Each structure stands twice: as structure tokens, then as C-alpha cells.
Amino acid sequence: MDTPAPLIDPFARAIDYLRVSVTDRCDFRCVYCMAENMTFLPKKELLTLEELDRMCSTFIRLGVKKLRITGGEPLVRKGIMTFFNSMSRHLESGALRELTLTTNGSQLARFADDLYAAGVRRVNISLDTLDEKKFADITRWGRLKQVLEGVDAAQRAGLRIKINAVALKAFNEDELFTLQEWCAERDMDMTWIEVMPMGDLGNEDRLDQYWNLKDLRARLAERFTLTDLDERSGGPARYVRIEETGQKIGFITPLTHNFCESCNRVRLTCTGQLFMCLGQEDMADLRAPLRASADDRQLEEAIRAAIARKPKGHDFDYSRQTVDGQMSRHMSHTGG
Ligand code: SAM
Ligand code: SF4
Numbered sequence: 001m002d003t004p005a006p007l008i009d010p011f012a013r014a015i016d017y018l019r020v021s022v023t024d025r026c027d028f029r030c031v032y033c034m035a036e037n038m039t040f041l042p043k044k045e046l047l048t049l050e051e052l053d054r055m056c057s058t059f060i061r062l063g064v065k066k067l068r069i070t071g072g073e074p075l076v077r078k079g080i081m082t083f084f085n086s087m088s089r090h091l092e093s094g095a096l097r098e099l100t101l102t103t104n105g106s107q108l109a110r111f112a113d114d115l116y117a118a119g120v121r122r123v124n125i126s127l128d129t130l131d132e133k134k135f136a137d138i139t140r141w142g143r144l145k146q147v148l149e150g151v152d153a154a155q156r157a158g159l160r161i162k163i164n165a166v167a168l169k170a171f172n173e174d175e176l177f178t179l180q181e182w183c184a185e186r187d188m189d190m191t192w193i194e195v196m197p198m199g200d201l202g203n204e205d206r207l208d209q210y211w212n213l214k215d216l217r218a219r220l221a222e223r224f225t226l227t228d229l230d231e232r233s234g235g236p237a238r239y240v241r242i243e244e245t246g247q248k249i250g251f252i253t254p255l256t257h258n259f260c261e262s263c264n265r266v267r268l269t270c271t272g273q274l275f276m277c278l279g280q281e282d283m284a285d286l287r288a289p290l291r292a293s294a295d296d297r298q299l300e301e302a303i304r305a306a307i308a309r310k311p312k313g314h315d316f317d318y319s320r321q322t323v324d325g326q327m328s329r330h331m332s333h334t335g336g
Contacts, residue, residue: 004061004062004063004300006062006063007059007062007063007064007303007304007307008307009276009307009308009310010308010310011261011310011312013261013262013263013264013310014063014264015063015064015264015265015266015307015310016063016064016065016066016264017064017065017066017068017234017235017264017265017266018056018059018064018066018067018068018265018266018267018268019067019068019070019265019266019267019268020052020055020056020067020068020069020070020267020268021070021071021072021074021267021268021269021270022052022069022070022071022072022074022077022080022083022270023046023071023072023073023074023076023077023270024040024041024071024072024269024270025040025071025072025073025076025077026071026072026073026076026104027073027076027104027106027107027141027142028073028104028106028139028140028141028142029139029140029141030138030139030140030142031137031138031140032138032166032168032195032209036140041270041271045271046270046271047270047271047272047287047290049079049080049082049083049086051272051287051290051291052083053083053086053087054290054296054299055268055272055286055290055299056087056090057090058296058299058300058303059268059303060090060095060096061095061296061300062300062303062304064096065095065096065097065098066096066097066098066100067087067090067096067098067099067100068100068101068102069083069084069099069100069101069102070101070102070103071270072270073103073104073106073107074101074102074103075101075103075106075107075108075110075111076107081111081114081115081118084099084114084115084118084120085114085117085118087099087118087119088118088119091119092119098121098122099118099119099120100120100121100122100123100124101115101120101123101124102123102124102125102126102164103123103124103125103126103150104125104126104139104142104147105125105126105127105146105147105150105151105154106142106143106146106147106150107150108123108125108147108149108150108151108153108154109146109149109150109152109153112150112153112154112156112157112159113153113157115154115157115159116157116158116159120159121158121159121160122159122160122161122162123154123159123160123161123162124161124162124163124164124191125147125150125151125154125161125162125163125164126163126164126165126166127147127151127163127164127165127179128165128166128168128171128172129144129165129171129172129175129179130144130175130178130179130182131144131175132144132145134171134172135147138168138171151186155186160188161186161188161189162188162189162190162191162250163179163183163188163189163190163191164190164191164193165179165190165191165192165193166192166193166194166195167192167193167194167195167211167213167216168195168209168211169209169210169211170209171209173211176216176219176220177223180220180242180247180249183247184242184245184247189247189248189249189250190247190248190249190250191237191249191250191251191252192213192216192249192250192251192252193252194210194211194212194213194251194252194253194254195209195210195211196254213251213252213253216251217240217251220242220249224242224243224244224245225242225243225244226240226241226242226243226249227240227241227243228240229241229248232259232262234262234263234264234265235252235259235263235264235265236252236253236254236259237250237251237252238250238251238253239251254278254279254314260277260312260313260314261313263277263310263313266306266307266310268286269283271287272285272286272287272288272290273285273286273287274286274303274306276306276307276309276310276311277310277311277313277314278314279313279314280311280314282309282311283306284302284303284305284306284309285302286299286302286303286306288302289301289302
């Protein structure tokens with residue numbers, strides 16, 4: 001069989017990274033991500049596990065090398081391990097280089113060993129605070145203890161962990177060093193994420209919560225020697241090494257940095273919508289061509305047509321302290 005042409009967008013960027021949201025549901029209700037009384041999609045709207053498999057396998061055939069599973073909370077999707085187990089065949093064949101996930105950690109105690117067995121080697125765990133009360137406040141429904149047990153289980157299983165924390169002024173500013181030290185002790189890297197103008201924060205003002213990562217970095221530099229690392233992931237993260245601990249710290253600043261020129265990724269929602277850019281509304285429905293025929297030709301054509309529309313960059317702009325370019329969809333929809 002001929003190898004299909006890889007996915008190259010109009011700006012000569014090779015698309016080899018797919019993020020897939022496998023559910024819009026979650027067992028937490030983080031204030032920056034969801035409203036407390038979220039309405040979730042009816043089940044029939046969701047891609048089935050078999051459809052998710054077909055979708056991902058098609059992308060892999062077209063050159064996707066890295067697959068990140070996200071949500072909502074990916075590990076609350078019923079039967080999700082069937083999907084991970086099935087994706088492991090692409091790791092074994094060498095078509096896929098990395099299978100990974102972003103999780104809130106609540107279900108890791110249950111699934112860490114199975115994930116490792118399926119070929120997952122690294123996980124991103126979202127954790128904004130090590131204070132039980134603050135954790136309960138920010139996640140509304142989460143329990144810190146359960147997540148910490150998940151972190152332990154994942155390390156025992158041999159999974160390498162990166163902790164993702166959303167930087168929120170007047171919330172976890174005072175935990176900058178506590179979190180960093182906790183991660184260093186456990187040999188975990190860490191990434192700080194700037195809060196994005198998505199979803200809703202109820203009555204709270206998102207701009208009040210905004211903690212500029214330049215400030216955060218400057219505070220780290222008061223105590224540690226930071227060396228900029230060249231490594232780019234094709235995404236909005238920049239990395240430094242803390243010389244004193246050897247730890248890698250990332251800064252995700254989608255609002256203030258222009259990372260679009262090296263963007264290598266697209267995002268698939270749990271209903272089969274493909275977003276070519278996190279900051280733009282344009283999307284392509286891939287569920288219709290997937291369901292239209294058992295053969296993947298129409299789906300492949302729809303994927304190529306979508307990639308041909310991938311925009312040059314995004315429109316977020318906090319610089320004038322407004323939320324221009326604000327997106328109405330929730331992070332739990334596109335998976336962050
Ligand atoms: N439930 C999983 C989790 O929390 O890791 C995966 C999905 S969650 C939408 C993915 C990431 O998006 C998490 O690290 C979360 O902190 C981040 N996130 C959610 N809403 C955000 C926002 N408004 N600004 C910045 N990051 C956000
Ligand atoms: Fe759930 Fe993750 Fe959103 Fe928190 S950030 S509500 S854990 S999807």
C-alpha cells in the first residue's frame with residue numbers, strides 16, 4: 001500500500017500532533033473551566049470508542065506521531081482502557097511515537113498500571129495547589145487526597161509525570177516555591193499555564209485572576225538560576241532548567257507569546273469536530289464523513305480539506321486588558 005502524503009498545512013507546517021478530547025464530562029468542576037451546573041452532551045453525540053479508534057488511526061496513517069488524550073476528564077469515559085489498549089498497536093508498529101494523556105489525576109490510582117501496560121510513558125497531571133481547602137475551592141468537587149494517591153500510583157507504575165498548574169493571582173501565587181519543591185523532591189517537571197479567556201468563571205472576573213508568567217518567572221529567578229532551554233514542542237510552552245535542582249519548568253503563555261509559526265497540532269473534540277487552531281472558531285465536522293461510509297476515504301479527504309484551512313495564528317489579546325478574541329467554548333470541549 002502506498003504511504004499517504006503527510007499532512008502539511010498552507011504555511012508549510014507538518015501536522016503530526018493530535019489532541020483528542022474523549023469526553024466533555026468530568027468529575028471536577030474547576031472554576032476556570034466549567035460552570036458548576038454544566039449541561040453535558042447527550043451520549044449519541046459522542047464518538048463511540050470504535051469511532052475514536054478509526055478517527056485516530058486515520059490521523060496516524062496520515063502522519064500523526066503523537067497522540068494526547070484529554071477531555072473533560074479522559075479517565076471517566078466508560079471503557080477508555082479499551083481505547084488505550086487498542087491504540088498501543090500503533091506504538092508497537094512504530095507508526096505512533098507517543099501516546100499520552102492529560103488528566104486531573106482522580107482516577108490514576110485505578111488506571112496507572114493499565115496505562116503503562118498500554119504503552120503510555122508520560123502523563124500530565126493538573127494540580128494547582130497542595131492545600132486541601134484551596135483544592136476543594138478551585139475544583140469544587142475534587143479531593144486533594146485522591147489526586148495525591150493518583151500521583152503516587154502513577155510513579156509506582158513507572159509513568160513520568162509533569163504537573164500542570166494554572167497560574168492564578170491571589171490563589172496559588174504563594175505556592176510558587178512549595179509546588180516547585182514538591183515536584184523537585186519527586187523528580188517531576190512542572191508547567192505553569194496562564195489562565196485563558198475561555199468558558200466562564202461564574203461571578204469572578206477572569207482578568208483579576210490573571211497572573212502574568214513573566215512575573216512568575218522573575219520570582220523564581222530571585223531564588224534559582226534559570227537557564228533557557230531551546231527545546232520547543234511546537235506548542236505554546238517555553239522551558240527553563242533550574243540549575244540547582246535540574247528540574248525543567250515550562251511556561252505556557254498562549255495569550256502573550258506568538259508560537260503559531262511552529263504550530264504542529266490540531267484538536268479533535270469528543271463529537272468529532274476538528275479545531276485547527278485553539279484560538280479560532282473555525283472547525284471541520286469529521287463525524288459526518290466518518291459515519292457516511294465504512295471506508296476511510298471520505299474521512300481522509302475531510303481531514304486534508306480541514307488542514308488546508310489551518311489558519312496562520314490566533315487572535316487572543318489581553319494586552320489592552322480586554323478579552324478581545326475571547327472564545328465562547330469551554331476548555332473541556334477542546335481539551336486545552
Ligand atoms: N481534566 C483534565 C485535566 O484537568 O488535566 C484534562 C482536560 S483540562 C480542560 C486540560 C487543561 O486545561 C488542564 O491543565 C486545565 O488546568 C487547563 N485549563 C482549563 N481551563 C483553563 C483556562 N481557562 N485557562 C487555562 N488553562 C485551563
Ligand atoms: Fe475537569 Fe480538567 Fe476542566 Fe478541571 S480542568 S473541570 S479537571 S476538565
